[in-house]
Amino acid sequence: MKNKKIKCDIYTRVSTTMQVDGYSLDAQKEKLKRYAEFQNMEIVNEYSDEGKSGKSVEGRPEFQRMLDNIENGTDEVQFVLVFKLSRFGRNAADVLNSLQRMQDFGVNLICVEDGIDSSKDSGKLMISVLSAVAEIERENILVQTMEGRKQKAREGKWNGGFAPYGYELVNGELQIAEDEAEIIRLIYDKFIHTNMGISAIAVWLNQHGYKKKKRQNNTLDAFAASFIKGVLDNPVYCGKLAYGRRKNEKVSGTRNEYRIVKQENYMLHDGIHEGIISETDWELAHQKREKTGVKYEKTHSLDHEHILSGILRCPLCGSGMYGNVNRKKKKDGTLYKDYFYYACKHRRLVDGHKCGYRKQWSEEKINNAVEEVIRKLVKNPKFEEAILNKIGSRIDTEEIEKEIEGLEKQHRQLTGAKARLGQQMDSLDIMDKFYEKKYQDMETR
Secondary structure (H helix, E strand, O other), rough: OOOOOOEEEEEEEEEEEOOOOOOOOOHHHHHHHHHHHHOOOOEEEEEEEEEEOOOOOOOOOOHHHHHHHHHHHOOOOOOEEEEOOOHHHHOOHHHHHHHHHHEEEEEEEEOOOOOOEEEOOOOHHHHHHHHHHHHHHHHHHHHHHHHHHHHHHOOOOOOOOOOOOEEEOOOOOOEEEEHHHHHHHHHHHHHOOOOOOOHHHHHHHHOOOOOOOOOOOOOOOOHHHHHHHHHOOOHHHHHHEEEOOOEEOOOOOOOOOOEEOOOOOOOOOOOOOOOOOHHHHHHHHHHHHHHOOOOOOOOOOOOOOOOOOOOEEEEOOOOOEEEEEEEEOOOOOEEEEEEEEEOOOOOOOOOOOOOOOOOOOOHHHHHHHHHHHHHHOOOOHHHHHHHHHOOOOOOOHHHHHHHHHHHHHHHHHHHHHHHHHHHHOOOOOOOOOOOHHHHHHHHHH
């Protein structure tokens, strides 16, 4: 009688879509399938996280799905096969926690290349040691990569990524793209020699027929205030290279959550590329930005909130309507009276969109009208019946709170994945012959 096959899952992962340690996803799968066949195992499910970091469990949806299926008994497996332990994870705490979750349901881990089986006495000890080594290795690679990028910045070399508007990459070096550089010179000229601000320059360019060249993921050929701001704040245009203007900082109280924080002090070196503007013009623009580019603190109507800002929709273009204020002095000339209103954010053409809707709606009237609609709605028996069907047998917030908790978790995972992807993009070696493909793949994700 033929022996009954042992059921197993296989899990594969690569940090990029290119090969890792000489083994692509397909090569890992083939190796695991051959092992399963040799060991008389039946593969129930295959899970693959392509382009995902092993730094943490978060941000790896297939890994999470595998663990959930194990806990729910969906797969009914006894083993999970991975190519190497580093494919399972590079964070020691996450590796051991995930392994414990699996073993609680009678599922063990086999690392084929490392020869580790957690069902054996020595297996978990080896996993503890190797996962700690993998985490240290990852940290060392990160430190070495960052030091390499710093050295490139000191040498004035471009550190990777898309070329700034006004430049093009030629053999990994920045070269002036004259068809775009004209706009850069014009922006600095208007900002330095006129009283125009950022938004006014964007409007002027759009109204005078200038078109922004569509590059990478840009979809608009109009100029936005954010684009003008980015140009004026980037020292690359005067022949300098900045490094460390933004930094990923760990969110306090979390294990793997990071946020991007602007840094006041950063490296600034002479680049080997040619500047589009002079250092004098850059300094003049920088000085004006320091005077005008400050965020004003709210001093009036501190308790007022634009509660429907972004929720209301423009009846003409469909974009969000945002709250604003019109502040007027009272007749005695001493005090201010604020008039709050909602208006379409696209009507001033500062972000590349055009809308001719100029009606301004009083916030008090709109807020009161929406409040009245809600009051009538909740008293409607049909509304109560719909809520009962949606939530359950009684009206409470338990299900909604669970949904919010799930969405917040998903948001944290996506934010973490985005931050990690940004780190991977920054760490790519521009001299790698697969650089463009790797970067494009990451940009698409």
